[in-house]
């Protein structure tokens with residue numbers, strides 16, 4: 001099962017790992033909810049967006065680790081906080097050798113904005129395998145899900161095959177997501 005390891009800002013405090021998956025996304029898209037749905041309740045689900053300000057590390061069955069990153073793009077944040085978030089991410093992506101998969105979570109109802117596109121370019125630059133999760137699908141009808149999935153795939157210029165539609169509320173897409181994560185972590189070196 002899942003166990004919280006620690007919170008960290010810089011590399012000295014990253015836990016040891018046999019392979020890691022990181023979850024990134026705009027504040028409030030449901031990163032912590034997805035981690036909870038995948039592995040059992042442990043990650044903090046906030047009422048105040050952006051409350052998780054550090055990298056939070058978890059261990060899954062002693063097999064691999066999970067990193068929950070603070071959400072980006074929320075309002076009322078100072079320039080200093082933006083810089084410190086940027087530095088924390090820069091260090092993480094450039095130095096975390098154990099990182100094997102990036103899962104970018106998006107709200108299926110919204111077209112990716114500048115913040116999402118910046119994060120996407122960032123992930124692209126580090127050339128790690130990426131998976132795109134379109135969450136909160138319970139908020140849309142079946143037709144709208146299809147339409148939004150296509151729109152988001154076109155905006156990011158990624159293959160729909162790399163996208164998984166989820167709902168934490170209905171627990172849909174969660175099993176498929178977990179299988180894909182574990183397959184990728186097992187195969188990629």
Ligand SMILES: Nc1nc2c(ncn2[C@@H]2O[C@H](COP(=O)(O)OP(=O)(O)OP(=O)(O)O)[C@@H](O)[C@H]2O)c(=O)[nH]1
Nearest residue numbers: 027028029030031032033046049050071136167168
């Ligand atoms: N309807 C619906 N609500 C969801 C879903 N996933 C998450 N939520 C809700 O969205 C809100 C934000 O969820 P979190 O999991 O805290 O989001 P987060 O991305 O971790 O947020 P930060 O840590 O602040 O960046 C909560 O009120 C959740 O209950 C979903 O699939 N469907």
Ligand SMILES: [Mg+2]
Nearest residue numbers: 031032044052
């Ligand atoms: Mg969170």
